[in-house]
Amino acid sequence: MADPILSIRGLKKSFGALTATDDVSLDLFPGEIHALIGPNGAGKSTLIKQIVGEIRPNEGTIRFEGQVIDRLDAAARARLGLARSFQVSSVIPDFTVLQNVMLAVAGADGHVFRFHRPALSDRTLTEPARFHIAHAGLSGREGTRASVLSHGERRKLEIAMALALRPRAFLLDEPMAGMGLEGAKQLTAILSDLRSEAPILLVEHDMDAVFALADRISVLVYGRIIATGSVAEIRANPEVRRSYLGEEA
Amino acid sequence: MNRDLIVNLVIFALLVAVALGAHVAGQGFTVTLATKAAILGLAGVGLNLALGYGGLVSFGHAAFFGIGGYVTGIFASHAANGDPILTLPFTLMGSNEMLGIWPMAMLAAALAALLIGALSLRTSGVYFIMVTLAFAQMIYYFAISWPRYGGEDGLSFYVRNSFPGLNTFDPIQYFAICAGLLALALLFTAVVTQSRFGLALQATRQNEQRSTAVGIRATPVRLTAFVLSAMITALAGALYADLNRFVSPSMFSWHMSGEIMVFVILGGVGRLCGPVAGAAVFILLEHLLGPVSDHWQALLGLMLLAIVLFAPGGLIGLTLKALRRTEHG
């Protein structure tokens, strides 16, 4: 197998007496969708926050494309191509769709300290932005303010912003949350397509989406990974059935 | 043309028209009032960059206004007595040239803003307000207890500094200088807020977490905006010193910080010409109500309260709303 894009080893984080992640190790390989599932409070969000650099782990190490990124802050990790979406849609509300994606392009190329040229006539910003907007299926909405977009459109905008980062890996935190049946279907197709851009670490509660998309699944319970394997292996794993899937069976 | 641009042009044109009209009518005092409005508006334009566009609620911009003023006063007084300002690490002589003094005033304010900003930006929200207020108060007390440049009594200089080709003592010519700089600052703000940097600054105000997730660190962006904002306000302080030919610690007072903030909000936060409208209305009120009652500030307070509670968009917001209503109604 190829080298992993993202490789996590022995990640540990506790808040006082509470251990949120306990010795977590996992890999994200090129081309795969690796789903992370687990009951509420299992520590999925805390794990994501450690990977993106929002909180510091107590122990453990994270490598991204072979480079140890433990000391980089969240913005630096994003510029390396670690693209993230949020559980609750997070965009710049008073910006248009185009401006939102332009912001991501500017963030990715690292040239924020330019004071002179109007951003809207800077083709090194607008052209990539329009391209990513089209890719995410939002063409025609460039001039719309983000705050008036529908929930599904906002999800697409987040994906366009992630694409603008020239992503080497996606971290998607419950992208299906709050989507209707039709929206979820559409988004599943988009995510499946996204895999060709970069591998996806997918945190998701929607089991239909997970089983449809994931190449591999890791199950997180009480801060520990109790199993990692293919969809079939995870479905068959007795411990997983008992502690997690059992609720739904 | 879009409506915001029209409103901005109208506000600026009104200010110039008042000054010119007063000049033609031979009312030097009114020209001076318009000059004061332009200068205080400029101070507000500076704060607006940090507050309106960057969401940095600085209650300490009097520090930069005062620094601009004192740099002017110090240069002018040394030019008068011929003593150098500094002998170590290099010799710095006084000067009467506005074109030489302004960069010095802005540089001094930039250094102060870099220090104050770097410390204050370690906090956010209500802490940021209190910390900027406290640092301005520190400089205020320093100015009071440092007797070299007048201490509590302030510092007078008898000759207004000079500008090549103009007679700065002529009210209308001094107004032209101030209005010119105000126009430049407005243009600068318009350009900067439309640029990549402006995009990043406004994004960090609205959603810091999202900005970070696309690779933009908020603190350097904010610190840059804070320093630029301080430099503009310092330039206003320099002009204010020359207008009065006098500087005093009250330029550093919390009351001054509050007033600069009032100009911004009275006009409309984050609107290009908001602070100019706010400062003009402030001067107008002071001029109209001041003779009627010694306690006009109480009326100002009540009016301000009404605007905060019932008209969050400020005066420009109110005007735009009224315009829209007449169009649709």
Add this chain to the structure above:
Amino acid sequence: MLLAEQVLNGLQYGMMLFLMAAGLTLVFGVMGLINLAHGSLYMIGAFACATVAAWTGSFWLGLAASLAAAAAAGALVEMAVIRRLYPRDHLDQVLATFALILVFSEGTRWIFGDFPLYLKLPPALSGAVTLPGGLQYPLFRLVIIAVGAAVALGLWLLITRTRLGIRIRAGEADREMIGALGVDIARLYTIVFALGAALAGLAGALVGSIQSVQVGMGEPVLILAFVVIVIGGIGSIKGALVGALLVGMTDTLGKAVIPGLFARFMEASDANTSGSAVASMLIYILMAAVLLVRPQGLFGARA
């Protein structure tokens, strides 16, 4: 011996700052409001004390009036203006309470004029006492220290031991929660605000008794109380106490010691002026140091 006197002065100054900071930090902790007009309540307490003491000839009635007037003004302002500001952002709060300062200051100037008033201490509180070690120290300053300590103890008991205290703590933790528990939030907020106002009014009366009572006396103290809160950590009564004592000590000792220190390596007159200039900046340097090490304040919870 001189040092002991300065330490007591610092303690007295710190206790007075604590009375101011406690109310501010309580109001922020429970309601999330930054109140610039807290200095006006301090001024109202001082004026009420001076006026009533002059009318009745009784300092004690004046002191009671300072508490009552500041609490009443606080409750009134809370109901008329402040409660509309809780859902607003800090900018609106700053601006509206700045507007309140203008109204209060000009209103007071309108009634009392520009001349400062002076309070006369009753014989029971004036004069000096001899402390162990032979130090002569003004009795009233010791009283201020005692009042500050008593208020600190009282607040601690109030918050840990009473029903009101439980509600205040619940309010700090979760605003919706106490609504769900059936507590009348609007009334709770008014009470907390009036309590903070009363403490500010008391501080104003006490300080007015050793200095003078005049318009604008509140704002410099307010800004110092902000420094105290930044150092102590917002919302923490303990932080307010520790921060207040630190600021009081630093300022008093700095002004006493630094000019002398400077005199060792420069001329006496220069040392005096530059020493006092530096001493006036000392507490802000202390604040900067705290910001560098612990931006959330010594006892602040949030990073």
